[in-house]
Amino acid sequence: MRRFAPRRAWAIARKEWRHILRDPFTLGMALIMPALMVVYFGYAIDFDMKGIRALLVDRDHTPASREFSRVMSASGFVALEAPAPGEGPMQALDLGRAKAVFTVQPGFARSLAQGLQATVDVDMDGSDNQTATTLSAYLAGFQQAASSRLAQPPPPALRARYLFNPELSSRFFIVPAMLALVLAILCVLLTAMTVAREWETGSMELLLGTPAQPLDIILGKLLPYLGLGLATVAVVYALARTVFGLPFAGSHLTFLLALLLFLIPCLSQGLLISVVARQQVVAMQLAMLTGMLPNFMLSGFIFPVESMPRFFQVATMILPGRWFVLICRDAFLKGSGPLDLALPFLMLGLTGALLISASLARFHKDLEP
Amino acid sequence: MPAVEARGLVVRFGDFTAVDRVSFSVEPGEIFGFLGANGAGKTTTIRVLCGLLHPSAGQAWVDGVPVEGDLKAVKARVGYMTQRSTLYADLSVDENLAFQAGLRGMSAADLARRRGELFSLIGFAGSGHELVQSLPGGLRQQVSLAQALLHDPRIVFLDEPTAGVAPEARARFWSLIRRLAGEGRTVFVTTHYMDEAEQCGRIALMRDGKLIALDSPLGLKGSTYPRGLVEVDPGAGDWRTRISAESGLSQPRPHGLRWHLEEQREGAWEAFAAAQPGLPPWRRSLPTLEDVFLKLVEGRP
Numbered sequence: 001m002r003r004f005a006p007r008r009a010w011a012i013a014r015k016e017w018r019h020i021l022r023d024p025f026t027l028g029m030a031l032i033m034p035a036l037m038v039v040y041f042g043y044a045i046d047f048d049m050k051g052i053r054a055l056l057v058d059r060d061h062t063p064a065s066r067e068f069s070r071v072m073s074a075s076g077f078v079a080l081e082a083p084a085p086g087e088g089p090m091q092a093l094d095l096g097r098a099k100a101v102f103t104v105q106p107g108f109a110r111s112l113a114q115g116l117q118a119t120v121d122v123d124m125d126g127s128d129n130q131t132a133t134t135l136s137a138y139l140a141g142f143q144q145a146a147s148s149r150l151a152q153p154p155p156p157a158l159r160a161r162y163l164f165n166p167e168l169s170s171r172f173f174i175v176p177a178m179l180a181l182v183l184a185i186l187c188v189l190l191t192a193m194t195v196a197r198e199w200e201t202g203s204m205e206l207l208l209g210t211p212a213q214p215l216d217i218i219l220g221k222l223l224p225y226l227g228l229g230l231a232t233v234a235v236v237y238a239l240a241r242t243v244f245g246l247p248f249a250g251s252h253l254t255f256l257l258a259l260l261l262f263l264i265p266c267l268s269q270g271l272l273i274s275v276v277a278r279q280q281v282v283a284m285q286l287a288m289l290t291g292m293l294p295n296f297m298l299s300g301f302i303f304p305v306e307s308m309p310r311f312f313q314v315a316t317m318i319l320p321g322r323w324f325v326l327i328c329r330d331a332f333l334k335g336s337g338p339l340d341l342a343l344p345f346l347m348l349g350l351t352g353a354l355l356i357s358a359s360l361a362r363f364h365k366d367l368e369p
Numbered sequence: 370m371p372a373v374e375a376r377g378l379v380v381r382f383g384d385f386t387a388v389d390r391v392s393f394s395v396e397p398g399e400i401f402g403f404l405g406a407n408g409a410g411k412t413t414t415i416r417v418l419c420g421l422l423h424p425s426a427g428q429a430w431v432d433g434v435p436v437e438g439d440l441k442a443v444k445a446r447v448g449y450m451t452q453r454s455t456l457y458a459d460l461s462v463d464e465n466l467a468f469q470a471g472l473r474g475m476s477a478a479d480l481a482r483r484r485g486e487l488f489s490l491i492g493f494a495g496s497g498h499e500l501v502q503s504l505p506g507g508l509r510q511q512v513s514l515a516q517a518l519l520h521d522p523r524i525v526f527l528d529e530p531t532a533g534v535a536p537e538a539r540a541r542f543w544s545l546i547r548r549l550a551g552e553g554r555t556v557f558v559t560t561h562y563m564d565e566a567e568q569c570g571r572i573a574l575m576r577d578g579k580l581i582a583l584d585s586p587l588g589l590k591g592s593t594y595p596r597g598l599v600e601v602d603p604g605a606g607d608w609r610t611r612i613s614a615e616s617g618l619s620q621p622r623p624h625g626l627r628w629h630l631e632e633q634r635e636g637a638w639e640a641f642a643a644a645q646p647g648l649p650p651w652r653r654s655l656p657t658l659e660d661v662f663l664k665l666v667e668g669r670p
Contacts, residue, residue, distance in 0.1 A: 005474070007471060007474060008471065008474070010471065011471025011472050012468075015457070015471075018460055022459045201453070202454070202455060203455045203457060205455055206455035206469075206516075207472070208421050209419060209447075209451075210469065210472035210473055211440075211473065212472045368423075
């Protein structure tokens, strides 16, 4: 009686698959929302700021000062303009028409020629923290570029090379992680509804009246959503490769394995929520709370796990999203072998086993006559 | 061997006793009605008998199989149609049946055979491809019944199968119930409709978890109202105010537009009526099941 029957699990999986195919909402959530989110985040969240508006006040008016402004403009990171006639440079900052003002002090060329310190003052709009920080990081680059052009002799240069993401493009960094994030949220959300819906509509009584076992039901419900999750990945993968031109450095096989190891705990998390909540509204809220929030904030999608407080570094070990963000970035950009990913694989496998067992145990208790 | 037997069945949920020492037995082929107010313990009793809930105390058997024993054997013997439709509205009729067959481990050939038999039983003329949500309520209930009968159970539990269904469809559903009983199946049915209860072989009445009466409809009427009833037509109502404790009569209770009351001793009504000028026309009448239900279940005279 207490035995698992693949036939029953298959019957449930087929039924569940039909629910999915007939529900435009589920299909849209699984296929269109991820595509939109990836496009949106891929395009809109661009940590690489280019063309930051800035004013150049040249008080030196020498070939050297003009060369300096040319070097800065050529970088593409700032769009330099001269101050409008009759407008003080600070006024432009006030009005938000520029984020920074570069002032080349008089005597710039003379100091350079004499081998002395030549000064350019930079006033930045500190109220826009993000831009100011980025700009500060660029300043060293400007200085280096200007020095190599203008100083005699040129100072020694530190030349950085960024491996795996040569252009240090944040899009390359965001899109793979976005895949992990979207999948984590989606899988938890979709499966969180399934068992709760059966309780709500009363069809759970029908399942109970048959010889169906908790394991049949849990596996029967996992399977179709696993398929749906894979379809989501296919959509995002295609977008990443074509629209965003991402490389794929890793092995597709390793990635597929990681994908399955990741989908199982996410789907099981949703099922556990569903089994516990029994109501779709409650399940939805729990899914948002436990699926969306931690994956958004703690997975390393935005904030690197390494720079979190020690507590979160340890606590996020059980968060499947954390490992899959890592795996995704690795698969697209770096291409490590399965052995390098042993820890993430192990943790994903453990979390999955844990969550399935928890839903089963809880479900058993509910269904026990 | 009885088809269904309960002995001293008790179900407690925490401090609440939903079913309190209930015993009865149902013969094969019987239409057994289960009546009671909402929350009286009818559904809980049925869930125990279907093997969905273990009793806190007592024992029960379906077709000779103890409900706490081999659940697979229990579930193979009983069909259960719950209060709320258990059909998936977004699936077709055939898909619902195929799902049920898959869970029951039925072969494709068995499914096809039972599908044909059941479609002809309920007179379903559709293709089977129609989505359940597109079916009218009465038909949906009949398909629901077909689903409960798919695995050919000897005993069917129908929990308010006709709630919210049009009268014509209700009548049709009851003709199906009679056909099932005619095939030798035991039908265990709950209802709130007294005209449906009249069609049961025997009726069990539940109140607050206890079984308070169990008899045929006729037997129940006789034992609840040994002296029959007096029915008074509508009209001037001041006679009602003159009924006192000494009159040996129960307080009149509205029955449609008329009034029903009961004698507490032989001849009490004639004695009272003789002294009432302007009393509307009256007659002695047989109680209906509604009278029985109101007196026993709701405790009204």
